[in-house]
Amino acid sequence: MSRFGRSRDEGTTETGHAPTTTFAPPRPPGSPVRPERSADQGDEMANIGKSISIKGDLSGNEDLVIEGKVEGKVELPNNQLTIGANGLAKAEVHAKTVIVIGKVAGNVRGTERIEIQATGIVDGDVAAPRLVVAEGAVLNGSIQMTQKPAVAGALAPPLAAAGGSKG
16 A cells, blocks of 8 residues: 555556546647547548638638638538638638638628637627637627527527417
């Protein structure tokens, strides 16, 4: 038995060593947040580099990081869009999750979440059920905190029970 009242074998693995715990290193400021993925989702994330400029509509079915310039419309309704530190989107943006580290000039709609980090600038209206605006971030536009349609329907009282009859 050890000094701390535990037998020597308690808390050790078959090799006799104490199990180790690993911690993820802290995320550097300005780096995109990568969502947790299951094994069947793969690790698909597209990247538009700093020297790339796109004019037109952009849509897809994988996560996207924009470090270059995009003008037009960006539609990723089931995925995460990250506007990187060097990114500029002069666009109407719609994605499941939007993370702004760079600059967006246009309206931003997130079906789950919008995050504007400390270096992020949004010149346009934002709409999402959850909004995170870090200290130092810039948001010039209106904010609409929407609810998901399924949640909104579940919270609304039935019409018959809401008020009764007046006469």
